[in-house]
Amino acid sequence: MHIGIDVGGTNTDAVLMRGRTVLAAVKTSTTADVTSGIVSALDGLQRQRAFDPGQVHAVMIGTTHFINALIEARRLAPTAAVRLGLPATASLPPMVDWPEHLVGAINGRSYLCHGGHEFDGRHIAELDEAELRAAAADMAAHGVRSVAITSVFSPVNAEFEARAAELLAAELPGVALSLSHEIGRIGLLERENATVINAALRELAAHIVDGLAASVAGAGITAPLYLSQNDGTLMDVDFARRYPVATFASGPTNSMRGATVLSGVDTCAVVDVGGTTSDVGVLQRGFPREATTEVSVAGVRTNFRMPDVLSIGIGGGSLVRGQADAVTVGPDSVGYELTSRALVFGGDTLTATDIAVAAGAAEVGDPGLVAHLDRGLVRAALDRIAADVADVVERMRTSAEPLPVVAVGGGSILLPDELADGGRVHRPEHYAVANAIGAAIAQVGGEVDRVFAVEPGRREAVLDEARQEAVDRAVAAGATPGSVTIVDFDEVPIPYLPGNATRVRVKAVGDLKVED
């Protein structure tokens, strides 16, 4: 057995699973300290289906706690950014494009030092140890407790980041070190930003992870604890302490991953219909397609591995206006006031939920309160919702192939059984706890993102080398060797460079090695 827990901003959901079968599922409120919410969720599981804690082989947790801490700019550590790249890069120092209040919230300090690589692996400059020691002394004098180290082209060669980390660890015992090549991909400012954010969250991560471990242990569970990452794969507790930033997008990812397990469809569009919005993402072979553009978090440009999600303002609380011949749904919503303002709950506002109840698609509140609604209006509103959602699904498609649709979330009752283009809508059981299920079934992965010089006739050999490296990384992260497969592959030639310089991205994923 294993347990999946999703700690969201509002709800903490938990599921007890055997393999891919859900044995118990509960929804509780998230608490300010996170841990007591988890304790009550575990109690809830125990009450629903008594289990022997000793038989639990793994606990997987997805949480939005760290991204929320950044957005609210609270509990962030005094942080320094060390960049290895002089004499290049001096024009735009670290945090140059950050909102000022956030730089203040982390007491951000920058150090530009020598080092870095060219695209082809040559050194821009050698590492200057005296320069780094002087920087370390200045950090100590200013109370820096966490350091982000970013070297130019470290995704191609990480040697300078590793050497600088070794030196700073000796000079600044007890200070946390975050290395950019383990966090982001090519794109210096964006990768550096992600690394600085990670550094600023390190102390909070240690605190929260200890709390999570304690509450799980408190329930008598001795199994290892994992946290879900942005890409749907797992990291162990030790990694989570060092890389809290890797949890940032685990919410939508887990809901999509849960949808694929519940429905048994591994390449599909997932529509998560909430109270205010519908979020549409695409799963390719069971993993969310990632956004190709820079993602801004709390006003900072990053290149996190984030799922590509498109949202529209249609949810269970969306306001419905107009007549049968010209109806609108959303984008405004009654939100959390649904249970007081919707007609079926005795309120005075016509919402999408009222339409679903009137159409017999849902049993919520008092159906008698919507019996008077014009049939034509109800039909028109449902058609509007179906057309708008179908349009978003269509936009998310990457090929002309038909794409099945899996609907999850409380508002998925609003969707028809079939969308335009004949796409069938799957509506799996347990759709309300898809997040926790997604956390519970996460796998482990390894990724390579580098510029390779592809000599004539060597293309296949180079690509094989990249694939093998990704597989090796997945195994190193804890995957069962035989289960690892390549789930994502991308090859982009770089113009104006000789030797067919090509940026190759490969992601390999396998099952977590646990007894079950």
Next chain:
Amino acid sequence: MSWTLTEEHLADLARGAALLGTGGGGDPHVGQLLVRQAIREHGPVLVLDPTEVADDALVIPTAQMGAPTVVFEKLPAGTEPVAALRALEYHLDRTADATMPIECGGINSMIPLLVGALTGLPVVDADGMGRAFPELQMETFSVYGVPGSPMAIAGEGGETVVIDTRADNARMEWLARGVTVRLGGVAHIAEYAMSGADVRRTAIPRTLSLALSVGRAIREARQANTDPVARLAEVLADTLYGHLRVLFRGKVVDVERRTEAGFARGRARVAAMGGATGQLELVFQNEHLVALVDGEVRCVVPDLVCVLDAEQAEPITTESLRYGQRVTVVGISTPELMRSPQALATFGPAAFGLPYAFRPVEELVPA
């Protein structure tokens, strides 16, 4: 008319420069940050109308050359374009009175502004491409007899190289490309030094102003919830780029890319939606070169083929084109200076190996 460029102009200028980049020219984002930093530290930049440059003034254009992907990772030291300019001044034994863009599309709209902010030199409101092109000889300067040589190239370590191939601008491009690779894939350059009189004779005038007003028009139309493309057409009507034609609206259904001789070449297809029929095909080499609708040429280089996001009219680069995007493809006419027989020989369809004769977009697609 001359004007002063401040930090507030940069976002609009970058958006307009991306549009004039016709899918290439490099993302102006890094360039925008560079200029913003320099303006914050050194103050605003004087943008000089070409009519206000003295006949015998020395204008030295500055630019970045190399792979956009490298620029994202190896940011400049910031001193390189000024170092290139100084090296060329030293070589010529003359001091520059102004700098100028060689390319108003993409990141190279920004580099001379960085130089202007750092040195206090004015920046001439003109350029030598009137858009973005992949090679240094593809310049109206070159077409109308201004040699690119001598040219100076600078790296981040303060090192400079001077290349002099006399009148052979294509050979200058070839040698400079080799030096750029040795410098790590990106370098900054100063070239096509010329007199004020030559600027007026060979440059496309007021293209920085054009980029700014294009970017501003798109933003203001969005804010007012009006059609950005219609607003764009109105703004362009009063410029040398007088005709905007909507070539197609639809959805990207296929993108094919490959690298050949160091260029990102490829094709994309856009299909009509909502019951309409027809298909648009784009051919690109870093920049969009031609748009065909149902096999017929509707807009061809040097006229501008611009792919815009259908709702926000945000320019889309060839690298970020992907299946499913809703796009509006527009063709924009270019100034006569870019359409003469000599100009077409240098950067018309034949220069890119395309089997089409040039015809102006306003003739191919009547209003």
